[in-house]
Amino acid sequence: MSQLLNNIAIVTGASSGIGRATARLFAQEGARVVVGARREAELLALVDEITSAGGEAAALAGDVTDEHYARELVLLAQSRFGGLDIAFNNAGTTGAVGSTADMPLSEWERTVTANLTSAFLGAKYQIPAMLQRRKGSLIFTSTFVGYTAGMPGMAAYAASKAGLIGLTQSLAVEFGTLGIRVNALLPGGTDTPMGRAFANTPETLAYVEGLHALKRLALPEEIARSALYLASDASSFTTGSALLADGGVSINRS
Numbered sequence: 001m002s003q004l005l006n007n008i009a010i011v012t013g014a015s016s017g018i019g020r021a022t023a024r025l026f027a028q029e030g031a032r033v034v035v036g037a038r039r040e041a042e043l044l045a046l047v048d049e050i051t052s053a054g055g056e057a058a059a060l061a062g063d064v065t066d067e068h069y070a071r072e073l074v075l076l077a078q079s080r081f082g083g084l085d086i087a088f089n090n091a092g093t094t095g096a097v098g099s100t101a102d103m104p105l106s107e108w109e110r111t112v113t114a115n116l117t118s119a120f121l122g123a124k125y126q127i128p129a130m131l132q133r134r135k136g137s138l139i140f141t142s143t144f145v146g147y148t149a150g151m152p153g154m155a156a157y158a159a160s161k162a163g164l165i166g167l168t169q170s171l172a173v174e175f176g177t178l179g180i181r182v183n184a185l186l187p188g189g190t191d192t193p194m195g196r197a198f199a200n201t202p203e204t205l206a207y208v209e210g211l212h213a214l215k216r217l218a219l220p221e222e223i224a225r226s227a228l229y230l231a232s233d234a235s236s237f238t239t240g241s242a243l244l245a246d247g248g249v250s251i252n253r254s
Contacts, residue, residue: 188246213248
């Protein structure tokens with residue numbers, strides 16, 4: 001049986017990587033999906049792929065740091081499909097990497113806005129829509145960086161992604177009695193365009209792979225399956241969690 005039948009979902013950062021894989025999987029599992037990202041051509045290609053496979057999807061290109069865009073994604077889900085049950089707030093950036101002492105304030109603010117403020121804006125409009133249906137699953141993509149491990153030169157990324165865990169916990173408590181579950185998904189290294197931009201040489205890639213107990217990167221489809229768990233009734237008693245899907249990078253010392 002399809003795990004998300006009769007559910008309506010928003011997936012941001014859907015033009016590539018984890019977001020794209022998750023949107024495809026949600027649709028395969030019966031959800032009607034609104035996909036968001038900045039790149040319209042990639043979103044339209046994803047919608048075509050989903051609809052060609054028998055699913056239902058709609059796209060809206062824009063910037064998740066824009067409050068108007070956050071609102072319009074929800075309005076599209078409501079007007080096109082009738083409501084909202086699931087939101088996977090996945091869009092984000094690694095931001096500037098380098099010495100904290102040399103980081104311009106503008107780069108810090110850009111990273112925090114892209115990763116943390118965008119999640120707040122998403123939740124601000126997604127939660128009221130879910131409350132209309134008296135249930136919902138809200139998911140944020142965080143990371144092990146700044147949670148179980150520190151990495152030099154990634155202060156803004158770590159701080160913004162760790163902030164998502166605090167946001168997750170607060171929202172889970174605030175809206176739990178109203179039927180809303182809120183969880184953070186913490187991937188390890190994943191074979192995505194963003195991941196490849198960081199591990200951009202054979203030597204760096206081998207090093208990053210070696211940090212994991214599984215000694216490899218995740219495929220986006222593997223992280224998507226963890227997002228599916230949090231979105232579906234399989235996780236009906238899971239809220240306020242920071243779910244590691246990190247290939248053992250958090251515990252590996254070998």
